[in-house]
Amino acid sequence: MKQRTLAIVKPDGVSRNLVGTVLSRLEAEGLRIVAMKMIRMTKDQAKGFYKIHEGKPFFESVTDFMSSGPCVVLVLEGEDAIQRYRTLMGATDYTKAEEGTIRRAFATDIEKNVVHGSDSKETARFEIGYFFNALEVMG
Numbered sequence: 001m002k003q004r005t006l007a008i009v010k011p012d013g014v015s016r017n018l019v020g021t022v023l024s025r026l027e028a029e030g031l032r033i034v035a036m037k038m039i040r041m042t043k044d045q046a047k048g049f050y051k052i053h054e055g056k057p058f059f060e061s062v063t064d065f066m067s068s069g070p071c072v073v074l075v076l077e078g079e080d081a082i083q084r085y086r087t088l089m090g091a092t093d094y095t096k097a098e099e100g101t102i103r104r105a106f107a108t109d110i111e112k113n114v115v116h117g118s119d120s121k122e123t124a125r126f127e128i129g130y131f132f133n134a135l136e137v138m139g
């Protein structure tokens, strides 16, 4: 089934010049970029994005980190895009991520894990709408 998913190159990925590396990996996997921009979230915008994690021990820290510098946000499209991109990223905890994944190759801790990806159809819908309006996503 053709799907769309939201991808982010996080502030650590942008500051370490890993944007091109991440984009080439996902294009090589056959995922299509149908929207893309660079943004810098405020703390409140990061809290809104991660609201499903509100109350968790890492909530303050991850929202500080995500608002600490620019991110590249993208919409990816393809067959089974949500799971394919998650496979490409690897586990949240990079020490548990498979060899060959983006996080295994580049993450430096559980928070500074270079990339984000939606984890379900419902979160993809919310997360895409959080950053992009209909005119910004190529049909």
Ligand code: CMP
Pocket (backbone or CB within 6 Å): 053, 058, 062, 092, 110, 111, 112, 113, 115, 116, 117
């Ligand atoms: P992400 O996939 O963007 O979703 C939530 C983020 O919180 C996660 O990646 C990590 O960057 C960060 N995080 C920090 N600590 C944890 C943790 N213990 N479990 C899950 N996510 C964490």
